[in-house]
Amino acid sequence: MAFTKKDILDIDSLSVEEISMILNTAEGMKEISQRPVKKVPTLRGKTIVLFFQEPSTRTRLSFDVAAKRLSADSLAISKSSSSMVKGETLVDTAKNLEAMSPDVIVMRHSSSGAPHLIAKRVKASVINAGDGIHAHPSQALLDLMSVKEKKGRIEGLKIAITGDISHSRVARSDIAGFTKMGAEVVVSAPLTMIPKGIKALGCKLADDMESCVENADVIMMLRIQKERQGAMLFPGEREYASLFGLNRKRLNLAKKDVVVMHPGPLNRGVEIDSDIADGKYSIILNQVTNGVALRMALFYLVAGGGKRNADKA
Amino acid sequence: MLTRLKGAKVVDPGNINAEKDLLIKDGYIKAILDPGEPYPRLEKSTSGSDSSPVSVSSADSSFSLDVENDQYIEIDVSGMTLVPGLIDLHVHLREPGHEYKETIETGLMAAARGGFTAVCPMANTSPVNDNAQVTSFIINRAKELGLSRIYPVGAMTKGLKGESLAEFGDMKKAGIAAVSDDGCPVENSMLMRRALEYAKGLNIPVISHSEDLSLSKNGAMNEGITATKLGIKGIPNAAEASFIMREISLAELADAPVHIAHVSCEESVEAIRNAKKRGIKVTCETAPHYFTLTEKAVADYDTNAKMNPPLRTEKDRQAIIKGLADGTIDCIATDHAPHSSLEKDLEFDKAAFGIIGLETSLPLSLKLVEEGILSFETLIEKMSKNPASILGINNDLTPGNPADITVIDMESCFTIDPKSFLSKSRNTPFAGFKVTGEAYITMVKGKIIYQR
Known part of the structure; x- marks a missing residue:
């Protein structure tokens, strides 16, 4: 099977087969990062633009490392270093990037749908590295990879997600990804953080965090954005932690072999207790490691030999 | 100058619904005749002399026709439908200030093509139409053009700031037909009450843009499943309906009429229906997009499906249709809102609200008849008589009234093509829609301002 998608914009636009292919390719890529010389020539001569309109450290670094390990030339432009601060429109910026013939544009933007707008205008492959509160497909894919690595499967697992679902692109993509691959996703949060029509996303809404994590195979905690207190979503961090923070008591409700995930950055003591974040159930750092391999797989599939035959990865 | 429009089916609700000829003299309707009926109605003079001059019927004794000097034109419109000129209560013509989007000229050309003999441009120009000078500029510009009529809507509050009343009286003398802070809801309830009371004394209708900004803030489309999937911040129905409920309470308190602009959702229709039952003087309009499209039109982040209030759900669309059918919704207006690619070729949340509608309103609305x-x-x-009555205009097709007329070709089937628009802007979600029926002739005061 050949990978034919030009762009990776969201999970919804990927089929089960395509997701499996990405995950399999990523597993193969992982070994490259463990070699003494962490570099293969696969994407030599390819240009990858990291176009980050929104601040990002981990995701950008992860894409950058992934590009370099495949020998692609990667260059980063951020909002402050680009003409966007001079009032250039997104479409104009993209047209200018296109004129320099990049092979892949990795894009993060504060507006939902911005990568979709650009993907229609450029020949380069567009990989969405997070758009507004819409999607963060590479994060969801690395989460799938990390769970599959630990559990050997996705199908039939209970995934408990707790946090601000309304404003989280990670939550949207994870819900889409895990349900698509056959897991059961249950979410919990203060109702101010649950968007209208949540069930249309394919998940269940738990009455409280306890019933959400009960018998869960995976607990995923989302970062509480402290600046959102101004948006009247919750009264304060102390109360949030008492109702929706992951502590030892709640962790004990889950399956014995539960894994705990978090897309980072952590608010220790708010959505997750420190000893759990650092404890034996946590696979938070595996997520980061797998992120590089997963993004190498995405580059390979959209820009490299994957177009012809992914099985030879 | 005498014009006879021959052979059309004339439909003037509550007045005429039959095949008639319309005789127009010097811009005014002179007579409505049966097909083939001669005019002037020749009568033998009672003296019986064959040499006596032509005389008109006694019913028209004031009129004498100088056949020698008057130009006489016959226009064959058989097979067409002739109605009182369509009136759009809600447009944005962008001049003065944003002429790159639309000018009074291009806006009125679009209006004429859409069959509208009169439009009401909202006050959010730059400068704002909150004083007699701007009103006069708009009116004079429209006069020079000699296209559709213009009934400007003055600002309700100075600068559309919602802080103090604009000078309704001054603007009325200059020619405004209504007041509204369209686009900027008047949040201060006392100020809204005062506006209703003050306008009532001057006999000026008040049009309310009903939106609770604290609920709609940062929203870019309808709050619901589609917004959740797309990750777009939502605007709930309650932002509109709760504000309409306030307007109804204030209209009741002030015992004054209020007209609600662009009704988009079920709860709003319900609130207005109940208010009407209670005898409160509330009227309202909706726009073709609210009974034609739903939020699904946004699905690929199409900024041409972004407007305020937003496209709602199928349930709301059905409620709008029901409201139109049972008379709760009085008017169909377009909220014609021209924008250039500078405002629309953008990220969805950054794109401007609004779509154009003058050249698509009639064919889209005729679908309601077809269905x-x-x-x-x-x-x-809903497209002519009720808007006229809200503005206090008598546009019946009766002798003595100005000949503001729309002749509709009900058979014309075509595909909506924005490239053919006379408007300066192209921001429509209806490109490619197959429709039936459009204006064939638009006539204002006896002058043909558009003929297909």
């Missing part, structure tokens, strides 16, 4: 939701007469009430 049996409205009778043709009722549609004309």
Whole structure:
């Protein structure tokens, strides 16, 4: 099977087969990062633009490392270093990037749908590295990879997600990804953080965090954005932690072999207790490691030999 | 100058619904005749002399026709439908200030092509139409052009800031037909009450843009499943409906009329229906996009489906249709809102709200007739008679009234093509829609301002 998608914009636009292919390719890529010389020539001569309109450290670094390990030339432009601060429109910026013939544009933007707008205008492959509160497909894919690595499967697992679902692109993509691959996703949060029509996303809404994590195979905690207190979503961090923070008591409700995930950055003591974040159930750092391999797989599939035959990865 | 429009089916709701000829003299309707009926109605003079001059019927004794000097034109419109000129209560013509989007000229050309003999441009120009000078500029510009009529809507508050009343009286003398802070809801309830009371004393209708900004803030589309999937911040129905409920309470308190602009959702229709039952003087309008499209039109982040209030759900669309059918919704207006690619070729949340509608309103609205939701007469009430009555205009097709007329070709089937628009802007979600029926002739005061 050949990978034919030009762009990776969201999970919804990927089929089960395509997701499996990405995950399999990523597993193969992982070994490259463990070699003494962490570099293969696969994407030599390819240009990858990291176009980050929104601040990002981990995701950008992860894409950058992934590009370099495949020998692609990667260059980063951020909002402050680009003409966007001079009032250039997104479409104009993209047209200018296109004129320099990049092979892949990795894009993060504060507006939902911005990568979709650009993907229609450029020949380069567009990989969405997070758009507004819409999607963060590479994060969801690395989460799938990390769970599959630990559990050997996705199908039939209970995934408990707790946090601000309304404003989280990670939550949207994870819900889409895990349900698509056959897991059961249950979410919990203060109702101010649950968007209208949540069930249309394919998940269940738990009455409280306890019933959400009960018998869960995976607990995923989302970062509480402290600046959102101004948006009247919750009264304060102390109360949030008492109702929706992951502590030892709640962790004990889950399956014995539960894994705990978090897309980072952590608010220790708010959505997750420190000893759990650092404890034996946590696979938070595996997520980061797998992120590089997963993004190498995405580059390979959209820009490299994957177009012809992914099985030879 | 005498014009005879021959052979059309004339539909003037509550007045005429038959094949008639319309005789127009010097811009005014002179007579409505049966097909083939001669005019002037020749009568033998009672003296019986064959040499006596032509005389008119006694019913028209004031009129004498100088056949020698008057130009006489016959226009064959057989097979067409002739109605009182359509009136759009809600447009944005962008001049003064944003002429790159639309000018009074291009806006009025679009209006004429859409069959509208009169439009009401909202006050959010730059400078704002909150004083007699701007009103006069708009009116004079429209006069020079000699296209559709213009009934400007003055700002309700100075600078549309919602802080103090604009000078309704001054603006009325200059020619405004209504007041509204369209686009900027008047949040201060006392100020809104005062506006209703003050306008009532001057006999000026008040049009309310009903939106609770604290609920709609940062929203870019309808709050619901589609917004959740797309990750777009939502605007709930309650932002509109709760504000309309306030307007109804204030209209009741002030015992003054209020007209609600662009009704988009079920709860709003319900609130207005109940208020009407209670005898409160509330009228309202909706726009073709609210009974034609739903939020699904946004699905690929199409900024041409972004407007305020937003496209809602199928349930709301059905409620709008029901409101139109049972008379709760009085008017169909377009909220014609031209924008250039500078405002629309952007990220969805950054793109401007609004779509154009003057050149698509009639064909889209005729679908309601085709589908049996409205009778043709009722549609004309909503697109002509009711807007006229809200503005305090008598536009009946009766002798003595100005000949503001729309002749509709009900058979014309075509595909909406934005490239053909006379408007300066192209921001429509209706490109490619197959529709039936459009204006064939638009006539203002006897002058043909558009002929297909």
